[in-house]
Amino acid sequence: MATLAISPQITTRLPEIRHSSAGDFRQMDDAAIMLELKAGNMAGFDYLVEKYRKPIIHFMYRMVHNQAVSEELAQEVFLRVYRSRETYRAEARFSTWLYRIATNLGVNHARDTRRERSASTIHLDEVDPETGTTPDVADTTIGAETSMLRDERLHAIKQHVLALPERQRMAVLMHKYEGLDYKQIGDVLKLSESATKSLLFRAYQTLRERLKEFV
Amino acid sequence: MICRDCKSVLPDLLLDPASPSNTAAQAHVDSCSECRAELNELQATFALLDEWTAPEPSAYFDQKLAVRLREEQTASPAGWFERLRSRLLFNTGRQFRPAFAAALAVVLLIGGGTIADLHMHTSAPATSAAITDLQVFDKNDQALQTMDQLVQDEGSSDDPVVEPIS
Numbered sequence: 001m002a003t004l005a006i007s008p009q010i011t012t013r014l015p016e017i018r019h020s021s022a023g024d025f026r027q028m029d030d031a032a033i034m035l036e037l038k039a040g041n042m043a044g045f046d047y048l049v050e051k052y053r054k055p056i057i058h059f060m061y062r063m064v065h066n067q068a069v070s071e072e073l074a075q076e077v078f079l080r081v082y083r084s085r086e087t088y089r090a091e092a093r094f095s096t097w098l099y100r101i102a103t104n105l106g107v108n109h110a111r112d113t114r115r116e117r118s119a120s121t122i123h124l125d126e127v128d129p130e131t132g133t134t135p136d137v138a139d140t141t142i143g144a145e146t147s148m149l150r151d152e153r154l155h156a157i158k159q160h161v162l163a164l165p166e167r168q169r170m171a172v173l174m175h176k177y178e179g180l181d182y183k184q185i186g187d188v189l190k191l192s193e194s195a196t197k198s199l200l201f202r203a204y205q206t207l208r209e210r211l212k213e214f215v
Numbered sequence: 216m217i218c219r220d221c222k223s224v225l226p227d228l229l230l231d232p233a234s235p236s237n238t239a240a241q242a243h244v245d246s247c248s249e250c251r252a253e254l255n256e257l258q259a260t261f262a263l264l265d266e267w268t269a270p271e272p273s274a275y276f277d278q279k280l281a282v283r284l285r286e287e288q289t290a291s292p293a294g295w296f297e298r299l300r301s302r303l304l305f306n307t308g309r310q311f312r313p314a315f316a317a318a319l320a321v322v323l324l325i326g327g328g329t330i331a332d333l334h335m336h337t338s339a340p341a342t343s344a345a346i347t348d349l350q351v352f353d354k355n356d357q358a359l360q361t362m363d364q365l366v367q368d369e370g371s372s373d374d375p376v377v378e379p380i381s
Contacts, residue, residue, distance in 0.1 A: 057269070067273070078280060157264060161267070
């Protein structure tokens with residue numbers, strides 16, 4: 001039986017193909033991880049999904065008010081990141097680019113389904129796709145009353161945030177719930193930093209007025 | 216600091232009250248009850264918005280994404296039109312800025328040149344005040360001559376007919 005022996009010198013002469021591991025990615029900038037993905041390292045993509053999955057799903061959820069749809073749209077966001085790996089340019093922060101994709105998808109979805117949402121009907125015997133619960137009906141217990149008040153407040157918050165003009169709504173969602181700074185929000189919405197500040201100020205003033213009774 | 220200036224920085228104060236840039240605003244709020252009330256209301260509204268929580272991602276998110284990713288990897292690559300559309304829709308637009316600036320410069324040059332050219336052709340030649348005065352005098356003179364002519368014509372028709380002396 002023949003045996004194959006590999007000279008140790010051959011292995012040292014092999015070109016070094018090294019892919020970063022998840023541990024390395026923590027030390028790296030997101031843009032650099034995208035370059036790893038461009039080079040074919042799918043572990044970079046997994047890391048970015050892991051890092052941004054929750055914030056993007058939450059952002060989408062607050063835009064579309066439906067968990068299943070928000071997850072589908074979030075998947076679409078990550079698929080677009082994957083598709084754009086070849087053409088990606090590190091000209092802006094990765095998170096800014098990601099939220100820009102998410103914002104566009106969310107706005108398009110909201111426009112496409114505007115008619116459906118306006119004609120929605122509540123069925124008391126059906127589970128709400130948004131919350132996974134059946135609608136509350138009148139109950140005599142104190143707990144139920146508190147719960148209804150809380151639901152009413154939550155409904156008002158959603159309704160008034162949703163009723164804000166499109167850009168103000170996006171700015172509030174990114175600022176309040178995703179913790180993006182003025183510059184990042186400005187980059188996503190293509191606005192200057194001062195214009196973003198003013199946009200947010202108007203939005204919060206509007207919400208202050210409309211939610212006065214719940215404060 | 217006046218109330219109007221303070222109101223414009225209230226969101227900053229709301230989010231980062233300890234920031235050195237907000238010292239003046241904070242001092243104003245401490246001394247102005249109206250601005251303090253507004254800041255308190257904004258803080259309460261901001262806290263109220265926290266009640267809107269989003270559900271945790273479902274356990275199947277990663278699996279579904281993996282399936283869609285595999286489909287994506289096996290599918291034929293997107294056409295140039297789709298790629299261009301995606302780039303236009305989802306990028307920040309920064310790479311187009313030099314081209315946009317150049318296009319704007321060209322438009323300004325062409326537009327400015329056209330307007331200047333039109334202006335040169337359409338504007339009436341400027342006349343000085345002296346020429347205007349002379350034109351007025353000339354018109355007055357003509358009017359006086361016309362009036363003299365009329366007076367003379369009238370005078371000649373009113374003259375009594377002189378009988379020839381026999």
